[in-house]
Amino acid sequence: MEETIIKTAQPVIDSRIPEGPVAEKWTNYKAHQKLVNPANKRKLTIIVVGTGLAGASAAATLGEMGFNVLNFCIQDSPRRAHSIAAQGGINAAKNYQNDGDSVYRLFYDTVKGGDYRAREANVYRLAEVANNIIDQCVAQGVPFAREYGGLLANRSFGGAQVSRTFYAKGQTGQQLLLGAYSSLNRQINAGKVKSYNRYEMHDIVMIDGRARGIIARNLVTGKLERFAAHAVVIATGGYGNTYFLSTNAMGCNCSAAMACYRQGAYFANPAYVQIHPTCIPVHGDKQSKLTLMSESLRNDGRIWVPKDIEEAKKLQAGEIKGSDIPEERRDYYLERRYPAFGNLVPRDVASRAAKERCDKGFGVNNTGQAVFLDFSEAINRLGIDVIRQRYGNLFDMYEEITDVNPGEKANTIDGVDYYNPMMIYPAIHYTMGGIWVDYELQTSVKGLFAIGECNFSDHGANRLGASALMQGLADGYFVLPYTIQNYLSDQITVPCPTTDSKEFDEAEARVQKNLEHIMAIQGKRSVDSIHKELGHIMWEYVGMGRTREGLLTALDKLKALREEFETNLFVPGTIEGLNIELDKAFRLRDFITMGELIAHDALNRNESCGGHFREEHQTEEGEAKRDDENYFYVACWKYGGSDEVEPTLIKEPLHYEAIKVQTRNYKS
Amino acid sequence: METNISFKLKVWRQAGPKEKGHFETYEMSDIPTDTSFLEMLDILNEQLVEKGEEPVAFDHDCREGICGMCSLYINGHPHGPATGATTCQLYMRRFHDGDTITVEPWRSAAFPIIRDLMVNRNAFDQIQQAGGYVSFNTGGAQDANALPISKVAADEAMDSASCIGCGACVAACKNGSAMLFVSAKVSQFALLPQGKVEAKRRVKAMLAKMDELGFGNCTNTGACAAECPKNIKLSNIARLNREFLCAKCSD
Numbered sequence: 066m067e068e069t070i071i072k073t074a075q076p077v078i079d080s081r082i083p084e085g086p087v088a089e090k091w092t093n094y095k096a097h098q099k100l101v102n103p104a105n106k107r108k109l110t111i112i113v114v115g116t117g118l119a120g121a122s123a124a125a126t127l128g129e130m131g132f133n134v135l136n137f138c139i140q141d142s143p144r145r146a147h148s149i150a151a152q153g154g155i156n157a158a159k160n161y162q163n164d165g166d167s168v169y170r171l172f173y174d175t176v177k178g179g180d181y182r183a184r185e186a187n188v189y190r191l192a193e194v195a196n197n198i199i200d201q202c203v204a205q206g207v208p209f210a211r212e213y214g215g216l217l218a219n220r221s222f223g224g225a226q227v228s229r230t231f232y233a234k235g236q237t238g239q240q241l242l243l244g245a246y247s248s249l250n251r252q253i254n255a256g257k258v259k260s261y262n263r264y265e266m267h268d269i270v271m272i273d274g275r276a277r278g279i280i281a282r283n284l285v286t287g288k289l290e291r292f293a294a295h296a297v298v299i300a301t302g303g304y305g306n307t308y309f310l311s312t313n314a315m316g317c318n319c320s321a322a323m324a325c326y327r328q329g330a331y332f333a334n335p336a337y338v339q340i341h342p343t344c345i346p347v348h349g350d351k352q353s354k355l356t357l358m359s360e361s362l363r364n365d366g367r368i369w370v371p372k373d374i375e376e377a378k379k380l381q382a383g384e385i386k387g388s389d390i391p392e393e394r395r396d397y398y399l400e401r402r403y404p405a406f407g408n409l410v411p412r413d414v415a416s417r418a419a420k421e422r423c424d425k426g427f428g429v430n431n432t433g434q435a436v437f438l439d440f441s442e443a444i445n446r447l448g449i450d451v452i453r454q455r456y457g458n459l460f461d462m463y464e465e466i467t468d469v470n471p472g473e474k475a476n477t478i479d480g481v482d483y484y485n486p487m488m489i490y491p492a493i494h495y496t497m498g499g500i501w502v503d504y505e506l507q508t509s510v511k512g513l514f515a516i517g518e519c520n521f522s523d524h525g526a527n528r529l530g531a532s533a534l535m536q537g538l539a540d541g542y543f544v545l546p547y548t549i550q551n552y553l554s555d556q557i558t559v560p561c562p563t564t565d566s567k568e569f570d571e572a573e574a575r576v577q578k579n580l581e582h583i584m585a586i587q588g589k590r591s592v593d594s595i596h597k598e599l600g601h602i603m604w605e606y607v608g609m610g611r612t613r614e615g616l617l618t619a620l621d622k623l624k625a626l627r628e629e630f631e632t633n634l635f636v637p638g639t640i641e642g643l644n645i646e647l648d649k650a651f652r653l654r655d656f657i658t659m660g661e662l663i664a665h666d667a668l669n670r671n672e673s674c675g676g677h678f679r680e681e682h683q684t685e686e687g688e689a690k691r692d693d694e695n696y697f698y699v700a701c702w703k704y705g706g707s708d709e710v711e712p713t714l715i716k717e718p719l720h721y722e723a724i725k726v727q728t729r730n731y732k733s
Numbered sequence: 734m735e736t737n738i739s740f741k742l743k744v745w746r747q748a749g750p751k752e753k754g755h756f757e758t759y760e761m762s763d764i765p766t767d768t769s770f771l772e773m774l775d776i777l778n779e780q781l782v783e784k785g786e787e788p789v790a791f792d793h794d795c796r797e798g799i800c801g802m803c804s805l806y807i808n809g810h811p812h813g814p815a816t817g818a819t820t821c822q823l824y825m826r827r828f829h830d831g832d833t834i835t836v837e838p839w840r841s842a843a844f845p846i847i848r849d850l851m852v853n854r855n856a857f858d859q860i861q862q863a864g865g866y867v868s869f870n871t872g873g874a875q876d877a878n879a880l881p882i883s884k885v886a887a888d889e890a891m892d893s894a895s896c897i898g899c900g901a902c903v904a905a906c907k908n909g910s911a912m913l914f915v916s917a918k919v920s921q922f923a924l925l926p927q928g929k930v931e932a933k934r935r936v937k938a939m940l941a942k943m944d945e946l947g948f949g950n951c952t953n954t955g956a957c958a959a960e961c962p963k964n965i966k967l968s969n970i971a972r973l974n975r976e977f978l979c980a981k982c983s984d
């Protein structure tokens with residue numbers, strides 16, 4: 066987008082939301098948008114970076130439509146994108162259970178769950194196309210769970226009063242991704258999609274103010290390669306690994322998003338980061354990632370720490386075990402603080418409550434950074450068989466990792482049986498913020514689109530369970546393939562650019578210089594050691610509880626860390642050929658920039674909402690306090706021209722027509 | 734409970750596809766037993782980088798046993814000694830102080846080595862591209878519940894669809910056959926009404942591609958299913974053979 070407004074004034078952001086009532090916008094849009102006819106589709110090339118749910122579904126659908134698609138991923142196969150790891154399920158408003166669900170209700174729950182910080186029009190469209198996703202996936206042969214009558218089964222998830230989640234065992238993401246991958250394979254076979262595996266996009270190539278190609282590195286040969294297209298779609302996932310430890314896969318990164326940001330694409334709401342309450346705690350400094358334990362465990366598990374701090378100390382020292390502490394000396398703090406919702410409060414609330422106890426010294430585990438999730442009461446009530454039927458696979462997974470079996474009786478005190486409790490702690494899980502996009506999913510750079518977790522999406526300040534898969538597939542199957550045509554319709558006479566232009570030369574030279582710079586530092590510290598330090602800073606100061614002071618400290622420390630990276634990093638090997646340390650170093654540089662961006666946004670947002678909690682802004686009971694008067698907007702950050710320069714804030718005000726903005730309440 | 738162990742690690746090192754490989758031995762000391770196998774390799778790599786040497790290249794991503802990216806032939810077993818688990822789900826408590834642990838890449842003509850423990854499994858994608866799909870264009874699907882499918886069939890299809898495409902079956906097989914992998918996909922679709930229409934074309938195309946890419950023949954040794962981290966059953970291969978015969982008969 067041409068920047069017509071000078072820095073001092075507030076630029077106006079055009080989110081291109083169609084006219085009409087919220088329920089009619091998408092229909093209106095589709096009725097009036099411009100299309101590309103089949104003969105012309107053959108002349109147009111589209112780059113899709115990413116093969117997760119968003120990227121694979123978009124690439125396959127664009128191929129089916131007749132476009133030429135170039136599709137990239139960093140793994141050795143498109144099927145291994147991080148989406149494969151999603152467990153729980155995908156939402157839709159089918160109302161198959163006849164429990165009163167509707168498109169409007171799904172829309173409403175998503176907006177409310179997002180703490181009233183999402184764009185109404187986008188969320189409504191998401192809810193509207195959600196049902197098509199289920200139809201589509203069944204037609205592909207995705208083996209969703211079924212009832213004995215042969216119809217689809219549903220389960221319940223947090224933040225909703227209806228049962229609208231479709232699932233395939235605990236492997237929903239896997240099955241949905243394999244469905245998209247199969248459609249993608251059909252297009253690869255048909256020659257409409259060219260697939261580039263083990264390729265990493267490093268930069269966007271801009272020609273005459275439009276995105277016209279990318280520079281990607283072949284991770285096996287180490288060579289930079291040029292790819293040209295009429296439009297570029299980014300579907301590269303979230304930035305959770307900025308925190309080093311997260312539930313994300315090891316390769317998840319924000320480099321492609323940062324490349325877009327540096328080319329002028331606004332980055333929206335970076336501070337909205339989701340912290341999941343039930344993950345296996347950190348056990349040592351050698352740990353590489355955190356494992357999610359399903360939210361469903363909170364249906365029967367009770368969360369507690371000792372009432373007596375001396376007992377917590379003994380637990381930390383390993384002198385006693387959780388099962389040595391009888392009922393009356395346990396503090397079920399969620400049940401105590403939130404009698405109405407108890408252990409089933411939303412993710413953000415449960416996470417903060419755990420942190421509060423641990424900060425006060427009541428944490429368990431040798432680190433003091435964990436709480437118990439206990440099934441004794443449920444096992445005594447329902448029997449171990451029922452509990453194992455419900456959670457057996459999760460118990461096994463927990464045992465494999467920790468060597469503790471939560472289904473094993475460990476003690477009997479005064480005739481009451483106590484089973485081994487699990488230990489859990491919150492961990493970074495998902496990022497609601499991302500590249501800013503308009504209603505058409507186009508970024509503020511012409512011809513550059515962003516879909517899936519990497520855009521700032523439809524989840525506002527907090528995402529509900531089972532809604533990320535829904536959004537990724539909605540974007541890829543049903544939204545982008547339409548909206549991108551509105552952009553491409555006047556590009557049909559433009560030939561695909563050649564890759565020998567000066568713009569490609571310059572872009573490649575830029576990337577080459579960065580890579581050479583990283584190789585030339587030849588300092589003393591490994592990539593991982595600096596990344597871990599970044600993670601510590603982010604978790605400590607930009608994590609679950611944020612303060613102005615802490616955020617300022619974080620910005621200072623991040624500046625120093627960037628300096629450390631620039632002067633003391635060591636990458637062995639050479640720039641040629643496969644170099645796994647160089648791959649990681651390139652991503653780390655972007656994580657540091659991302660970290661600063663998160664901190665800036667968190668500092669600016671003087672309110673608490675969803676995943677963003679500023680300790681200065683809470684009620685007397687310690688609940689999040691929003692400030693709708695001053696912060697009812699999407700915070701869009703514009704790159705300052707260099708990583709060292711502070712970004713500028715541009716606000717996209719939110720307008721709600723269909724929904725009344727209210728305070729979320731979980732106490733009564 | 735957590736203890737520390739020390740052991741010898743014999744790792745296959747190979748600079749590139751055409752280069753000659755060799756075993757390198759590393760002394761690993763004081764490794765906590767609650768470290769995962771891949772975290773143990775991270776520790777080794779950190780030590781190598783500190784000494785200015787190049788780290789051992791190995792594939793991995795999710796570290797939760799679902800993406801199928803990790804591999805490794807550990808002490809003669811694909812994905813190591815644990816059953817029903819991938820390498821990334823293996824913890825050091827399975828090993829003992831003083832052990833020698835041997836780590837090799839998948840060895841198969843169809844999976845050329847890229848570097849050290851990293852191999853190229855692109856052949857698996859090519860087999861899927863040959864026919865591992867239902868030909869259906871986005872849009873135009875009927876309501877999902879218009880087509881009831883028996884729970885038994887759906888559950889069985891789900892079991893077959895659980896294959897993570899890791900390639901352990903090929904690495905375990907003395908013939909280097911990919912039958913278990915191919916049969917898992919063929920079975921998923923053969924069990925579901927959506928897959929029936931193209932069943933014959935699919936099985937022939939996928940098997941033809943498999944042969945073309947240099948995978949060996951299946952002689953029913955069952956090593957694949959014994960080492961499969963996702964417990965994909967041998968009965969899938971039987972189903973594939975039936976499907977194939979059926980397809981040939983109707984030619």
Ligand SMILES: Cc1cc2nc3c(=O)[nH]c(=O)nc-3n(C[C@H](O)[C@H](O)[C@H](O)COP(=O)(O)OP(=O)(O)OC[C@H]3O[C@@H](n4cnc5c(N)ncnc54)[C@H](O)[C@@H]3O)c2cc1C
Pocket residue numbers: 114115116117118119120137138139140143145146147148149150151152153154155237238264265266267300301302303312313314317318320321357494495516517518519530531532533534535537
């Ligand atoms: C453990 C876990 C469980 C989850 N469970 C659920 C659930 O039950 N329900 C739900 O709705 N959501 C769930 N989520 C969230 C959901 O899985 C993700 O938000 C979603 O899958 C993201 O999809 P995506 O397509 O946007 O990106 P991803 O799946 O992350 O794909 C990113 C793609 O981009 C590629 N890529 C990245 N960078 C580059 C680059 N520079 N160059 C080239 N390619 C690149 C990658 O190779 C990959 O193909 C879960 C998340 C986790 C971590």
Ligand code: SF4
Pocket residue numbers: 895896897898899900901902903913914917957960961962963964965
């Ligand atoms: S069949 Fe089993 S061993 Fe073979 S690729 Fe699939 S999951 Fe891996």
Ligand code: FES
Pocket residue numbers: 792793794795796797798799800801802803819820821822
């Ligand atoms: S790293 Fe994903 S299965 Fe092992």
